[in-house]
Amino acid sequence: MNLTTLMQTYVFVLAGFVGFLVIARVPPLLHTPLMSATNAISGISLVGSLVAAGAGRSVVSTVLGTIAVTAATINVVGGFIITRRMLGMFKRSDRRKSDAPQA
Amino acid sequence: MREALVQASYLLASVLFILSLKSLSRADTAARGVDLAVAGMAIAIVGTLMQQTVIDYRWIALGLGVGTVIGIPLGTRVPMTAMPQRIAIALTFGASAATLVGIAEYHDHRETLALGQRIAVAFEVVLGSLTVAGSFVAAGKLQEVLPSRPLTYRGQNAVNFALLGVIVVILGAVVAGKGGMPLFYTLVGLAFVAGISLVLPIGGADMPVVVALLNSYSGLASAATGFAISNNVLLVSGALDGASGFLLSMLMSKAMNRSFTNVLFGAFGSQTATPAVGAGTDLVATPISAEDAAVQLAYASNVVVVPGYGMAVAQAQHQVRELAELIEKRGGEVRYAIHPVAGRMPGHMNVLLAEANIPYDKLYDMDEINGDLSRADVALVIGANDVVNPAARTDPTSPIYGMPILNVDEAKSVIVLKRGMSVGFAGIDNMLFYQPRTRMLFGDAKASLVKLVTEIKAL
Numbered sequence: 001m002n003l004t005t006l007m008q009t010y011v012f013v014l015a016g017f018v019g020f021l022v023i024a025r026v027p028p029l030l031h032t033p034l035m036s037a038t039n040a041i042s043g044i045s046l047v048g049s050l051v052a053a054g055a056g057r058s059v060v061s062t063v064l065g066t067i068a069v070t071a072a073t074i075n076v077v078g079g080f081i082i083t084r085r086m087l088g089m090f091k092r093s094d095r096r097k098s099d100a101p102q103a
Numbered sequence: 104m105r106e107a108l109v110q111a112s113y114l115l116a117s118v119l120f121i122l123s124l125k126s127l128s129r130a131d132t133a134a135r136g137v138d139l140a141v142a143g144m145a146i147a148i149v150g151t152l153m154q155q156t157v158i159d160y161r162w163i164a165l166g167l168g169v170g171t172v173i174g175i176p177l178g179t180r181v182p183m184t185a186m187p188q189r190i191a192i193a194l195t196f197g198a199s200a201a202t203l204v205g206i207a208e209y210h211d212h213r214e215t216l217a218l219g220q221r222i223a224v225a226f227e228v229v230l231g232s233l234t235v236a237g238s239f240v241a242a243g244k245l246q247e248v249l250p251s252r253p254l255t256y257r258g259q260n261a262v263n264f265a266l267l268g269v270i271v272v273i274l275g276a277v278v279a280g281k282g283g284m285p286l287f288y289t290l291v292g293l294a295f296v297a298g299i300s301l302v303l304p305i306g307g308a309d310m311p312v313v314v315a316l317l318n319s320y321s322g323l324a325s326a327a328t329g330f331a332i333s334n335n336v337l338l339v340s341g342a343l344d345g346a347s348g349f350l351l352s353m354l355m356s357k358a359m360n361r362s363f364t365n366v367l368f369g370a371f372g373s374q375t376a377t378p379a380v381g382a383g384t385d386l387v388a389t390p391i392s393a394e395d396a397a398v399q400l401a402y403a404s405n406v407v408v409v410p411g412y413g414m415a416v417a418q419a420q421h422q423v424r425e426l427a428e429l430i431e432k433r434g435g436e437v438r439y440a441i442h443p444v445a446g447r448m449p450g451h452m453n454v455l456l457a458e459a460n461i462p463y464d465k466l467y468d469m470d471e472i473n474g475d476l477s478r479a480d481v482a483l484v485i486g487a488n489d490v491v492n493p494a495a496r497t498d499p500t501s502p503i504y505g506m507p508i509l510n511v512d513e514a515k516s517v518i519v520l521k522r523g524m525s526v527g528f529a530g531i532d533n534m535l536f537y538q539p540r541t542r543m544l545f546g547d548a549k550a551s552l553v554k555l556v557t558e559i560k561a562l
Contacts, residue, residue, distance in 0.1 A: 005219035008330050008338055015339040018121055019346030025128040028443055028468045031351060031450025034127050035190055035318060038347045041120055041140055042197045042321055044340045047113075047151040048204040048328045053166055054157040061207040066162040068203040071196040073170020074177060079193060080141050081178025082186075086454055087134045089183075093462030 033086050040079025046072035105153060112150025113336035119143030120340050124347075130463050147336050183458045184415060187448040191242035191314055194321045195235050201324040202231030202291065208331055209287055216331075218278070223330035225277045228287075229270060229294045231324040236298030238317045244307055245314075245447060251307030259304055260368050266297050305366065311448050312355045312366045319348025351449045358443035358469075360495070360506030388524065391542035393551060396518050397558030399542075403480035406430055406437045407472065409509055410452055411445055413486020413522075414548055420459035422552035423485065427461070429559045438465050440472045440482075440509050442490040473510050482514035484535075486548050488527030493534055502531060517541040520551050 026034050049072050052065030119139045126136025151157065181189045205227035209216070216224065243249035273290045276282055282289075305313050322344025329337030356363055391399075400406060408423060427437040439461065445452035453466050476482065484491055491511040494501040511517055512535050519536060521543060526532060535541055544551050 002217065002219065004333060005217075005330070008333065008335075011335055012326055012329070012338045012342050015117070015342035016346050019124070019343040020350060022121060022124045022128070023343075023347045023350050026124070027128065028354075028441070028450055029130060029453045029463060029466055030127055030133055032186060032446075032448060032454045033133060033450070034124070034347065035315070035351065035449060036186070036193075037123065037127060037137060037140060038318065038322070038344045039190060039193045039197065040137075041123070041144070041340050042325055042344045043200075044116070044120075044144065044147060044336060045197060045200045045204065045325045045328055046144075047147055047334060048332055048337060049166070049200050050148070050151045050163055051154065051156055051332070052204050052207040053162045054152075054159050056159045057207075057211045060210045062159075062162055064203040064207040064210075066166045068200040068207075069163060069166025070170040070173070071203075072200040073167050074174040075193050075196050075200075076144055077171050077174030078177035079174075080137060080144075081175065082181060082189065083137050084134065085178065086183065086186075086457075087130075087137065089454070089457040089460075090130050090133070090463045091457070091460070092131075092464050 029090075033083055033090075036079060036083040036086060040076055040083060043072045043076035043079060046076060105155060109150045109154050110335070112146050112153075113334070116143040116147035116150070116336050117339040119146070120343060124343060183454050184418070185246070186451060186454060187310065187314060187446075188242045188245035190448060191238045191245060191317070194238035194314070194317050195242065198231045198234035198238065198317075198321045198324055201321070201328050202228050202235060204328055205231060205331065206287075206291065210284065213280075213283070213287075220331050221278050221280060223327045225274050225290065227324050227327035227331055228291050229274060230320045230327065232291045232294035233298040233301075234317050234320045234324060236295045237302045237313075238298075238321075240299050240302040241305075241310060241313055241317065244302075244305075245310055247307075251310075253306045254303040263297070263300055263368075266293065266300060270294060270297060301367065304368075307447075309359070309361075309366050311444055311446075311451075312352050312359070312361075312363075314448050315348050315352035315355055316363075316367075317348070319345050319352060322346070322348055355444060355449055358507060360503055386537040388536045388543045389539075389541070391518065391544050393544060393554035394558050396542065396544050397555050397562065399516065399518065400426070400430055400435075400481055400483070400555065401433055401559045401562050403430070404435050405478060405480045406435055407476060407479040407482045407511075407514065408437060408439045409482060409484045409487050409491060409511055410439065410441070410456065411485060411487025411490065412447065413488075415446060415452070415455050415486075417486065417548040419485065419549040419552050420455055420461070422549055422556065423456075424459045424461050425556050426552055426559070429556060433559075438467055438472065440467055440469065440476070440511075442469055442487070442509055443507075445487065445490065469507060469509055476510045477513040477515075479514040480516065482511045482517045484511060484517065484519045484521075485552075486520065488521075488533055489531075491533070491535055492527070492531070494531065497534075511535060512538060515540065518544055520544050520546075520548050522547065 049068035123136040123140035326341025495506040
């Protein structure tokens with residue numbers, strides 16, 4: 001294993017720990033918005049797709065990359081919109097209505 | 104210099120993603136969390152487009168444009184009841200992006216990839232391809248395009264294990280640098296077949312675990328992409344996504360009293376339904392008329408509503424809210440007790456109730472409300488069965504023994520809205536229905552609720 005792979009493993013493992021700690025605190029009330037949001041965030045594979053589509057490496061890479069950009073963009077755009085829409089429905093009762101999260 | 108800016112944009116995006124998930128731990132900050140994630144995403148995209156390797160923007164523009172056009176209706180039009188299959192389809196898209204990038208990477212660079220990168224690419228396409236197919240089948244089952252019951256045949260588990268064995272062997276060969284493109288494509292194809300074959304035997308009621316697990320795989324596939332193309336923001340968000348999916352599937356399995364392996368490979372056992380214990384004995388469930396039930400609810404000061412999937416199927420959320428508002432107007436308090444697997448995905452029931460304008464501070468998790476159920480004047484059970492079955496606490500021979508349940512049987516009185524005396528998913532009878540304090544209001548959930556509302560208004 002070379003040094004780059006080791007450093008990458010370092011980042012991956014630490015991010016995994018952060019993920020567990022942060023996500024364990026999300027209440028069941030918000031588990032569906034959580035899944036929806038992580039889904040939209042996983043659209044970050046867009047960054048890999050952009051390089052494959054735009055680096056002018058080979059026809060295969062450009063075609064697959066373009067399809068990948070499309071698929072990832074669908075997740076980013078659709079995922080963030082639906083998460084916002086969903087969270088807009090979560091309202092507190094009566095007296096504190098003005099503090100409710102806005103969509 | 105430019106490369107440093109790109110890396111800085113990835114660092115900023117990673118931090119924003121983590122802060123975004125942190126904001127999701129509270130309902131009043133959750134919407135802001137989404138904004139943080141959107142900002143992170145925008146920064147990462149701009150950073151990537153600045154990279155020196157990106158020289159041709161035509162195809163990128165096409166992909167971004169088409170993706171946006173398809174993504175907008177998927178965000179604005181899909182109803183909340185369809186959220187589970189919407190997530191499953193999103194997993195298909197996300198995983199296919201990772202898989203395609205992996206194939207492109209291997210196609211262009213297979214001669215020069217280091218061992219670590221070959222391992223990463225191989226895992227990327229196996230997890231990606233498996234998730235693409237598995238999520239697609241899961242979405243089909245949730246949408247009921249495919250039969251939601253387990254599809255099984257003799258020797259299924261043996262076939263699946265053999266398939267996984269072959270995949271592991273080929274994965275090893277690809278990592279060792281053997282076989283070229285044909286073997287690599289075989290690996291992608293077999294993982295795809297495995298995805299279909301592994302999800303087909305899993306029943307509709309177990310889908311929350313499967314969808315969460317596929318979410319985890321999809322995250323790991325992104326993380327593998329990060330290893331393959333040395334991209335830290337992919338590593339971080341892949342790890343976050345993987346952790347989230349894994350945690351949620353653990354929680355769901357626990358709430359269903361099943362182990363992972365039992366959910367994934369246990370389709371055979373679940374098909375033998377035990378006969379109802381009530382049948383053949385002299386136990387009688389006591390029915391109640393809508394009129395009497397309405398009186399009981401109208402004069403209760405502490406009501407707990409227990410919604411189950413049956414309520415969501417009947418689309419009766421709005422009638423539930425109407426009923427609750429009437430009781431509240433008469434001075435009663437109405438709270439909702441939500442079991443973790445009440446919907447078709449983690450937290451689904453909360454979204455369905457929030458959509459019907461029920462304030463989220465009235466929704467209580469199982470652990471929050473269980474100690475308090477004994478003080479409820481009326482527990483109103485709507486389309487829930489196994490999750491309120493006291494056998495889970497009291498009967499060690501019951502298949503659901505040990506499953507965490509809502510202790511509805513401790514309430515001062517119980518009204519159960521139910522179509523008939525049929526058994527729940529677990530195929531077992533429910534002693535709650537025969538308790539002296541329990542009354543059964545038979546009929547379609549929505550119709551019964553409408554009757555209750557009319558009766559209370561007439562009081």
